[in-house]
Structures are given as C-alpha cells and as structure tokens.
Amino acid sequence: MNIEDTLIMIPGPVPVVPRILRAMAQPVINHRGEEFAELFNECRELFSDLFQTKNEILLLSGSGTSGMEAAVRNTISPDDRIVTVVNGKFGERFRDIGRLCGNTIAIESEWGYPIDLDAVAAALEDGADAVAMVHNETSVGMLNSAAEVGKLARKHDALFIMDGITSIGGTEVFVDKWGVDIAILGSQKCIGAPPGFAAVSVSERAFEKMEAVQNPPYYLDLKAHKKSADKGQTPYTPSIPLFYAVQEALRIAHEEGLVTRMKRHATGAAAVRAAADAMGLEMFPQLNENSRYSDTVTAMKVPSGIAFDQLKKEMLGCGILIAGGQAHLKGNIFRIGSMGNFRAKDILITIQMLESILHRNGVVSDFGAGIEAATSVLM
Ligand SMILES: Cc1ncc(COP(=O)(O)O)c(C=O)c1O
Known part of the structure; x- marks a missing residue:
C-alpha cells in the first residue's frame, strides 16, 4: 500500500488538503504572545458559527x-445521576466515562437501532441531573435526534x-436552539x-454546575480553560501546528459557506446510499421517525459472497481505504466515510471500485447501476 496516495474513505481521520498541511508548516510561536491570542480567538469565533452558538x-x-x-x-459528581444514551460504540464510551464519575443510567438500544426517547424521558422525569448522547x-452510520x-x-x-x-461541520447542528449545554467536535x-x-462549547448552566463538582480533572479542567481563554490562551502549552491547521480548516469551511458545506455532505452520503441500493446492498441502521441515516458516514451490511477482509484488501489494492465494523460488528458491516473536504470525484471513484470488486466477486450482476445511481445524485 502506498500511503502517499491512498484515498482515505473512512469516518475519520479524513484526508487533509494541502492548504491545511501547508498551514502547519508556519513557525512555532509563543503561546503566551499576541500572535497566538489572535489565532486562538479567530478559531473560537469561527467555531461559534459552526456550532451555531453564543x-x-x-x-x-x-x-x-x-x-x-x-x-x-x-459536571458530574458521585451523587449525580447521568443518563447515557447508547446505540453504538461511542454511546458506550459516554456510558463508561459516566461510570467513572457518578450514577449512570445507561439507556441501551441494540447497535444501529433508534434511541429510546421514552426511556430517556422517564429517567429525566425521575430526576436525573444530566443526559449525554x-x-x-x-459506528453504525446513524443520526440520533438531538433536538428531541x-x-x-x-x-x-x-x-x-x-x-x-462526526456531525458538527458536516451536518446541521444548532447548539443554542437545541439547548445543548456541552457540545464536542x-x-x-x-x-x-x-x-x-x-x-x-459550554453553556452558562454547565459552568454553574462545574462550581460544585467534586473531583474535577486537572488537565481537562474546563474552568481553567475558560480562565485562560479569556486571555486568548490555553492553560497548558498547546500544539501550535494543530492550531494553525484548525484555523485554516475553519477558514476553508467558512469560504465554502456553511449551507453549501452541509449540502455537500448530505449529497455525498445520499450518493453512497443510492449506489448501495442500486447494487443491492443493505443499509445497517434501522430507522424510526426520530432517526435518520448519517450525512457523514454510510454503514452497510457486508453482502454474502465476499468477506469484509477480502473487500478491504481489494479496495486497498485500488488505492482506497474503507472501514469495517467495530466490536461485534466486525466482519458484518462496512462503512464509507464522506466527511471533511471530500469532492464528488472521491465518492465516484470509491463507488466505481467497490462496484467493480463486487462484480468481479459475483456479488453484483447489473454492473454499472451503482455508479450511475451515485452520479445521478452528485451531478
Ligand atoms: C461519534 C464519535 N465520538 C467519539 C469518537 C472518538 O474520537 P477520538 O478517536 O478522536 O478520540 C469518535 C471517533 O471516531 C466518533 O466518531
């Protein structure tokens, strides 16, 4: 595998465009100086737009x-109760972190199935202090209802x-409108x-809750971060090259325009789904009225007739990296990421190769239907 020219179509990390890579080559500056404060404050301002928050x-x-x-x-002390909503690997991560801090009420659905809003409502009715989702x-290519x-x-x-x-910056997110106290990108x-x-992003309410928290972390103390942020700094030495990269990435996002960017992501994932459907591949998530397919990653069942390892190897042989399933979904599903600064050509070449490989392995008979479906969505 030639890593220099492999197209990474996994759900992160995603390919980093040359403009961002070049930005990282700028001189390392004093993180307590004026130049850093400018860089820091520009990033914060541009993030506010992306998060749709004050x-x-x-x-x-x-x-x-x-x-x-x-x-x-x-925000969570040992006496607090936190609801963690689980329908995939990263929901489990919130559950596991929650267990380190307080009483955790895990509301678990099978991976890839909708979250149980009634159970969330009941736990909150019962006096839970927080909910994390x-x-x-x-891990399952599914968008959960944050608004609800x-x-x-x-x-x-x-x-x-x-x-x-894997949503902010690629899917519409309204932190203030949805009442999100802490959102993470x-x-x-x-x-x-x-x-x-x-x-x-951290709300006033969340800061108030922090005042009383027992055993707050040291390095990740958000009150300390806030105090430094007021001076245009971070509490400890940051990775200056990464800050430059993020600044450039945010500038690119804003030059593209947020509406256009969200639309490009939605169209990219829709093209992958259309191609999958035309090739007879089945989506993995089971949706209801409160969930939808992800705009940034598409999870499909591995079709009979080819093992995932073989599919991955053959895709890689064509210069394209795709992702498999995680944990118990290993070998059962595969995922194509379409997030970041991808272009239509990246989707098209991925579908073209996928279809060719599936055809060669006898999985797809109507050769060309997949690429035609993807093209008609993208162009
Ligand atoms: C939804 C979601 N949450 C959390 C994470 C973990 O992020 P990281 O690996 O950057 O710590 C990921 C990474 O894939 C993710 O997709």
Whole structure:
C-alpha cells in the first residue's frame, strides 16, 4: 500500500488538503504572545458559527474523547445521576466515562437501532441531573435526534451533553436552539484537519454546575480553560501546528459557506446510499421517525459472497481505504466515510471500485447501476 496516495474513505481521520498541511508548516510561536491570542480567538469565533452558538468555545489538546471526558468529568459528581444514551460504540464510551464519575443510567438500544426517547424521558422525569448522547453515531452510520433529547433535558432542567464529533461541520447542528449545554467536535472529522484537537462549547448552566463538582480533572479542567481563554490562551502549552491547521480548516469551511458545506455532505452520503441500493446492498441502521441515516458516514451490511477482509484488501489494492465494523460488528458491516473536504470525484471513484470488486466477486450482476445511481445524485 502506498500511503502517499491512498484515498482515505473512512469516518475519520479524513484526508487533509494541502492548504491545511501547508498551514502547519508556519513557525512555532509563543503561546503566551499576541500572535497566538489572535489565532486562538479567530478559531473560537469561527467555531461559534459552526456550532451555531453564543456559548463559550474552549479548545482542548486531545482527540474527540478528551472532549467527551472533559464534558462529563467537569459536571458530574458521585451523587449525580447521568443518563447515557447508547446505540453504538461511542454511546458506550459516554456510558463508561459516566461510570467513572457518578450514577449512570445507561439507556441501551441494540447497535444501529433508534434511541429510546421514552426511556430517556422517564429517567429525566425521575430526576436525573444530566443526559449525554452521541448525535452522529459513527459506528453504525446513524443520526440520533438531538433536538428531541434537548427538549427533554430542558423540560426537566437537566444538563445536555452532546457528542457532535462526526456531525458538527458536516451536518446541521444548532447548539443554542437545541439547548445543548456541552457540545464536542473532533478535528479529524468534518472540518478535515489532522487528529489531536477537540473544541467544546459550554453553556452558562454547565459552568454553574462545574462550581460544585467534586473531583474535577486537572488537565481537562474546563474552568481553567475558560480562565485562560479569556486571555486568548490555553492553560497548558498547546500544539501550535494543530492550531494553525484548525484555523485554516475553519477558514476553508467558512469560504465554502456553511449551507453549501452541509449540502455537500448530505449529497455525498445520499450518493453512497443510492449506489448501495442500486447494487443491492443493505443499509445497517434501522430507522424510526426520530432517526435518520448519517450525512457523514454510510454503514452497510457486508453482502454474502465476499468477506469484509477480502473487500478491504481489494479496495486497498485500488488505492482506497474503507472501514469495517467495530466490536461485534466486525466482519458484518462496512462503512464509507464522506466527511471533511471530500469532492464528488472521491465518492465516484470509491463507488466505481467497490462496484467493480463486487462484480468481479459475483456479488453484483447489473454492473454499472451503482455508479450511475451515485452520479445521478452528485451531478
Ligand atoms: C461519534 C464519535 N465520538 C467519539 C469518537 C472518538 O474520537 P477520538 O478517536 O478522536 O478520540 C469518535 C471517533 O471516531 C466518533 O466518531
């Protein structure tokens, strides 16, 4: 495999365009100086638009999980009750972090099945202090209803923590409108920067809750981050190259325009689904009226006639990396990511190769239907 020219079509990390890579080559500057404050404040301002929020934006050195952990550990004390909504791998992560901090009420659906809103409502009615959920459950290619959960959290005066790691910047997210107290983004997903950086938006309510929290974290203390952010800084030395990358990624997103960007993502995933349907592939998620297919990653069942390892190997032989299933879904599903700064040609070449391989292996008989379906959505 030639890693220099492999097209990465997994749900993150995504390919980093040259403009962002070049931005990382700028000189390392003093993180307590004026230039850094400018860089820092521009990132925060541009993130506010992406998150659709007036809440505080804090920038963390750490991957998406650092944002998830920061959100829960800064707000949940041992006596608190946190509802964690699980229908995939990343919902389980919230559940596991929750268990480290307080009483965790895990509301679990089978992976790929809709979240149980009635059970969430009942737990909140019963006095739970917070609810944490994944908006775009990457492990199963499904978009959960954040708006509904936000409404329930508000009604019961509970804190709402939302993992928007693979939605913000690629799918419409309205942090303020939905009443999200802490929302989290990961750099290597929809904004198309390298991994290792998380942005979180934090509401006044969440800061108030932090005042009383027992055992807050040290490195990920969001109150310390807020205090430094007021000076245009981070509490500890940040990765300056990553900040440059994120700044450039955000500039690209804003030059494209958020509406156009969301539409490009929705169209990209729709093209993959249309092609899958035309090739007789089955979607993995089981939807209801409160859930929909992800706009940034498509999860399909591995068809009979080819094993996932073989499919992956043959795709890689054509220069394209696709993702498999995680945990118990290994070998059962495969996923195509369409997030970040991808173009129509990336989707088309992926579908073309996928269709050719499935045809060669006797899985697809009507050769050409997949690429035709994808093309008609994209062009
Ligand atoms: C929805 C979601 N949450 C959390 C994570 C974890 O992010 P990271 O690997 O950046 O810590 C991922 C990564 O794929 C994700 O897709």
